[in-house]
Amino acid sequence: MSRLFKASVIENRQVIKNHFLLTLHPLDNIGKPRPGNFFMISVDNCLDPLLKRPFSIHRWLGRDFQILYRVAGKGTSILSNRKPGDTLEIIGPLGNAFPSLRSNNKIIMVAGGLGIAPILGLAETINKYRPLCFYGARTHEELLCIDELISLGIEPVISTDDGSLGEKGNIVDVLKKYLSSQLPPPPRFCLYACGPGPMLIALSDLAKTFNLKGYIALEQNMACGLGTCLGCVVNTTDGYKRVCREGPVFPINEVIWE
Amino acid sequence: MNLTTNLGKLKLKNPVMTASGTFGYGKEYSEFIDLNNLGAIVVKGISLKPMKGNPDPRICETPCGMLNAIGLQNAGLKEFIKQQLPYLRNFNTKIIVNILGTSINEYIELAENLEAAGVDAIELNVSCPNVKKGGIVFGTDIKIFEELIRDVRRRTRLPLITKLSPNTADIKLFAKAAEDAGSDIISLINTITGMSINIKTRRSRLANITGGLSGPAIRPVAVRMVWECFKTVKVPIIGMGGIISAEDAIEFILAGASAVAVGTANFVNPIATLDILEGIKSFMSGNNIKSLKELTGTVKC
Ligand SMILES: Cc1cc2nc3c(=O)[nH]c(=O)nc-3n(C[C@H](O)[C@H](O)[C@H](O)COP(=O)(O)OP(=O)(O)OC[C@H]3O[C@@H](n4cnc5c(N)ncnc54)[C@H](O)[C@@H]3O)c2cc1C
Ligand SMILES: Cc1cc2nc3c(=O)[nH]c(=O)nc-3n(C[C@H](O)[C@H](O)[C@H](O)COP(=O)(O)O)c2cc1C
Ligand code: FES
Numbered sequence A: 001m002s003r004l005f006k007a008s009v010i011e012n013r014q015v016i017k018n019h020f021l022l023t024l025h026p027l028d029n030i031g032k033p034r035p036g037n038f039f040m041i042s043v044d045n046c047l048d049p050l051l052k053r054p055f056s057i058h059r060w061l062g063r064d065f066q067i068l069y070r071v072a073g074k075g076t077s078i079l080s081n082r083k084p085g086d087t088l089e090i091i092g093p094l095g096n097a098f099p100s101l102r103s104n105n106k107i108i109m110v111a112g113g114l115g116i117a118p119i120l121g122l123a124e125t126i127n128k129y130r131p132l133c134f135y136g137a138r139t140h141e142e143l144l145c146i147d148e149l150i151s152l153g154i155e156p157v158i159s160t161d162d163g164s165l166g167e168k169g170n171i172v173d174v175l176k177k178y179l180s181s182q183l184p185p186p187p188r189f190c191l192y193a194c195g196p197g198p199m200l201i202a203l204s205d206l207a208k209t210f211n212l213k214g215y216i217a218l219e220q221n222m223a224c225g226l227g228t229c230l231g232c233v234v235n236t237t238d239g240y241k242r243v244c245r246e247g248p249v250f251p252i253n254e255v256i257w258e
Numbered sequence B: 001m002n003l004t005t006n007l008g009k010l011k012l013k014n015p016v017m018t019a020s021g022t023f024g025y026g027k028e029y030s031e032f033i034d035l036n037n038l039g040a041i042v043v044k045g046i047s048l049k050p051m052k053g054n055p056d057p058r059i060c061e062t063p064c065g066m067l068n069a070i071g072l073q074n075a076g077l078k079e080f081i082k083q084q085l086p087y088l089r090n091f092n093t094k095i096i097v098n099i100l101g102t103s104i105n106e107y108i109e110l111a112e113n114l115e116a117a118g119v120d121a122i123e124l125n126v127s128c129p130n131v132k133k134g135g136i137v138f139g140t141d142i143k144i145f146e147e148l149i150r151d152v153r154r155r156t157r158l159p160l161i162t163k164l165s166p167n168t169a170d171i172k173l174f175a176k177a178a179e180d181a182g183s184d185i186i187s188l189i190n191t192i193t194g195m196s197i198n199i200k201t202r203r204s205r206l207a208n209i210t211g212g213l214s215g216p217a218i219r220p221v222a223v224r225m226v227w228e229c230f231k232t233v234k235v236p237i238i239g240m241g242g243i244i245s246a247e248d249a250i251e252f253i254l255a256g257a258s259a260v261a262v263g264t265a266n267f268v269n270p271i272a273t274l275d276i277l278e279g280i281k282s283f284m285s286g287n288n289i290k291s292l293k294e295l296t297g298t299v300k301c
Helices: A074-080 A113-129 A146-151 A171-181 A197-209 B077-088 B104-117 B135-140 B142-155 B171-180 B216-232 B246-255 B272-286
Strands: A004-016 A019-026 A038-041 A053-056 A065-070 A087-094 A106-112 A132-137 A157-160 A189-194 A213-217 A233-236 A239-242 A249-251 B005-007 B010-012 B016-018 B040-046 B059-062 B065-068 B094-099 B121-125 B160-163 B185-188 B192-194 B211-214 B237-239 B259-262
Touching: A004 A074, A019 A074, A019 A087, A053 A065, A053 A074, A053 A113, A065 A074, A065 A113, A106 A113, A106 A171, A106 A197, A113 A132, A113 A146, A113 A189, A132 A146, A132 A171, A157 A171, A171 A197, A189 A197, A197 A213, B016 B272, B040 B077, B040 B121, B059 B211, B065 B216, B077 B094, B077 B104, B094 B104, B104 B121, B104 B142, B121 B142, B135 B142, B142 B160, B142 B171, B171 B185, B171 B216, B185 B216, B211 B216, B216 B237, B216 B246, B237 B246, B246 B259, B246 B272, B259 B272
Parallel strands: A106 A132, A106 A189, A132 A157, A189 A213, B016 B040, B016 B259, B040 B094, B094 B121, B121 B160, B160 B185, B185 B237, B237 B259
Antiparallel strands: A004 A019, A004 A087, A019 A065, A038 A053, A038 A087, A213 A249, A233 A239, B005 B010, B059 B065, B065 B211, B192 B211
């Protein structure tokens, strides 16, 4: 078993404009990824782009696994053109994972946009605890995994920026309303979140206001994914920490936003 | 086939080493390669006191390369000797420590302590472009550059490598100065200062604004500089800058390098060093080359 392996593309399907679901079949035995872990994927064997790209584990299918990604630039654009049967070089699983919860906590999963990628995988492992799920996107088309969540017995609270589905506005405001409506003493909520920077910042403020615990999955530019280049750090109350190694999942109150 | 590589009194089992700052302290890579097979491990730059490094973002990718402004983050000499060195000592390979300081005395203290701790060689990082008070001054002002090397030379018996910065008008002058001041070996090149701007935000893509460019993008510059230095000095040269394949390594050797260091390629492919070593071996057997000495500096001009 090695964390450096090759995988063949089973399917690389466009789900909506610019968003793809990639199913990979590892050609060697790999370790079972935990929700929050990520893989460094070589989109092509070329000099530009040079570095591997980090992607969260979306779903683990026993041996095959899935990545849900958005075309953001050159690397992901090349990736979106890879065909079934192509082989990709990959390192992983890497990083830490969402911590297993204590039973007396009520989990609230919060996903913004493609932040659903790791959150769905998390939902699959914790749905027995009946977590709540708050899920926002720009428009209803970009709400990607609603059916999957429902089939796990999780009815997500939804918002869209344009109001095309669910509440109009951002998901942190929706969550705030929900929390404010809870009569004291509130259940012991714990947030598990992934999404764009502004959402995570708003969520950190919310966690402070309501004195909630929580964990957030962060992104940062990466070169090695292994902890050696020291390029992927974020500032925390305990100094700079590597997103690829001490993260990508951090306690929400530990991250210092600039 | 003889792969042993003599860099003056520093004897390596083969010519492939790691470039400082791209291999951590070895541990992370031991999962992928047998560290015993490396010619040498050059560890991340060490300073006397811990350094916390630069704010993020610290890296970004550019065509065929990357910019970094790590800011020399490291846990400091004491931690290195206590936490990292004992692990590295488990392997049958040379351990070379890259050091950096803000004064000559700091370099001396580092060298003396590391000699006492039993490392195999010292690499003077006089060329890191990131910390304003540090490297850039020593690496670009030839007078204090010479003074630094001379003073460290007097205080250690370890093989002394001076790592040259490409960010000078004429690298040959620094190569010569390093040799004259008693450096046993020179290594080059460190990263080339660069900058990349996000045109949407109109901000630099690095918090530090500028960073050091590495990777295949800098290889032709590095090969040229190795060739110029080879013609100027007699001390052996460790060549680096954008090496990702055995062919690249051989290019450096033809230009005048006696050994090569692999940097950014470790990020792309964690087994790059040993892939390159294997490639060098097959090049040698394919071309009936008994020892790399036959090749060093033999580019036809
Ligand atoms: C731990 C982790 C998990 C991730 N999981 C996913 C995922 O599940 N699905 C998904 O679509 N994306 C994910 N990303 C982001 C993804 O890695 C980037 O979108 C991708 O690297 C962009 O590559 P590119 O060559 O297409 O874009 P580039 O041309 O390199 O850049 C395009 C844009 O993407 C940004 N970018 C580049 N690299 C990164 C990066 N490493 N992280 C964040 N932004 C970056 C750049 O700043 C730029 O704005 C994850 C990132 C991290 C660090
Ligand atoms: C992330 C990173 C960190 C580096 N840190 C150091 C360092 O601490 N000391 C040093 O002398 N060089 C450092 N370097 C420079 C490399 O050792 C090497 O000289 C340079 O990257 C060129 O080689 P490459 O193109 O193979 O990477 C660093 C390079 C990178 C990319
Ligand atoms: S990506 Fe290199 S240390 Fe995290």
